[in-house]
Amino acid sequence: MRDEDPEAWLDAVAVDRAIRTGLRGIRGEVYLHRSAVPLDEADLSTAADRGQLDLLPNECEGLCGV
Numbered sequence: 001m002r003d004e005d006p007e008a009w010l011d012a013v014a015v016d017r018a019i020r021t022g023l024r025g026i027r028g029e030v031y032l033h034r035s036a037v038p039l040d041e042a043d044l045s046t047a048a049d050r051g052q053l054d055l056l057p058n059e060c061e062g063l064c065g066v
Helices: 006-019
Strands: none
16 A cells, blocks of 8 residues: 555554544554554565565465365
8 A cells, every 4th residue: 555555555644643542442552553653664564575585486376286
């Protein structure tokens, strides 16, 4: 979303900020990203981006075990 639809990304960042302390019945801060940091600060890189080799490309695209 960040790279393909910048407008939607800005909306997601705004939602992330809005829910930070505004959810009823929840103590502490709430984040959309599992790393518990603001969405615009989260590391969204993939394993491949960090240099991890893909040793089984396209595995399980309907042909598993064939």
